[in-house]
Amino acid sequence: MSALFSITAPDDKLKDFLWAFIQGVELAGKFGKLLNPQLALRGWHTTGMIGTLAAAAAVGVYKKVTVKQMCSLLSLAATQTSGLEIQAGSDGKPFNAGMAARDAVSAYVLVENGFKANEDPFSNTRGWFKTIAGIDFSAQEMCKLWLHPAEISQPGLWFKQHPFCSAAMSGYDAAKILYQRGIRTKDCQTVNVHFPSGGDHALRYRLPMTGKEGKFSIEYIIWQVFRSGDVSDELFECPKVSKNFVKWQPCVSHKNDLETSDSAARPTKLTVKLKSGNFESVQVSFPEGSPKCPLSRKKLLEQLHLQVMVSGPEWINFCSKFTNPKWMVSELKQQLGK
Structure with missing residues (x-):
């Protein structure tokens, strides 16, 4: 939306703004299905890569550019796509998102001023998909499914309630359920966090040193919930994590042993062994804020x-x-x- 806001004229209507946003979401969703999880597993930040193109498409729709202009707009956006997933936990991650919006707007400004670029940026010879993922792309096949159904409604949008990685949302909900059952940090002997294969890829910090790193740490999130019943957004901005967390963290381990046949599911299971010798376990597959649990x-x-x-x-x-x-x-x- 930041890209759309930046090019808004005084007489632009909200309905046109929202329609452009829907079209951008459509491209992002369709491209994401083609490229992920492999794109992320290679170390690319999806927002920086696909987000640049999605923002450019939305801008083109919003400003009603011609077909030829849209081709050049997407081409210029494609040649600027970038962003490393390793930036997670630093100022570099929101920087990736900001650059995606900026590059989309820059491409639009150039096109509006007569700048032309290769009009087939997704060519199966040396185009964007072939270059970054080694796959073929069919615009015709994608157009057949465009808005049928719309990505914004199926599978739909994810809404975060707190500023941590969406890969931790199921684990967060599971931790809250266990807290309601009476589980506290002082009671835990071990905490096993179960994911599908690759399900914890984005949760790269097992022992975060700062609050920003803690946004990508299921350990840090569970600790906050077991300590006080919920996370505190302020703790994701602190320059140094609590010594109490560092002391508690070794009891947590990851296991990639869950299976799922539902592509919309993001299952996480917590198994807690209590110091009393008892076990408590809960699994969440569709966390609150996901399309299936809106x-x-x-x-x-x-x-x-x-x-x-x-x-x-x-x-x-x-x-x-x-x-x-x-x-x-x-x-x-x-x-x-x-």
Whole structure:
């Protein structure tokens, strides 16, 4: 959305903005299905790679560029795609996302000013898919499935409630269930975290040293939940993790022994051996916020409310405007900027 906001004109309508966003999500979802998990396993950050193209496509739709311009726009975006997954846990990861938006907008500005690029960036000879993944790409086959069904509705969007990696969402929910059963950090002798093969690839920090690294550590997330019942967003920004966590962390181990036949599932199982000798276990496959376990409308509005930062009559007015197809994006930007 940041790319779309940056090129918004005073008379751009919200409905056009949202339609462009849907088209960008469609490209991201379709490309992601073709390339992942292999792309991520090779060490590429999906947001930096696919996100650049998705943002460029959304920008092109939003600004109603011609077919030839769209080809050049995607071509210029493709030649700029980059981003290493190793940046997770540092300022480099959001930097990847920011650069994806910036590069998409830069490509649009160049095209609008007459810049031309190769009009077949996805050629099966030396194009983007062949270069980064060694696979063939058929635009015709993809077009047959375009918006049928739409990626934004099936499988749908994931919504985070906290600023940690989505690969930890099932483990987070499982930890909260165990906390409700009475499990606390002081009770644990061992904690086994079970994933499918590769399911913990993004959770690369077993012993994070900073809060930002902790965003990609299931150990850090479970420790917070078992300690106080939930995570604290502030702890993901601290310059140094707690000594109590460092002392507790060795009791946690990973096991890649879960099987799943549902591509929409992201299963994680926690098995806790208590110091009493008893065991507690729980598995979550569809965490809250995933398409198959969506956040309630109330929770979605609460999250939006936190971002908009208005209250009372202003909040009611803001929500009502979302149902007005004639609302201008500039008005939305003004409201968000308050």
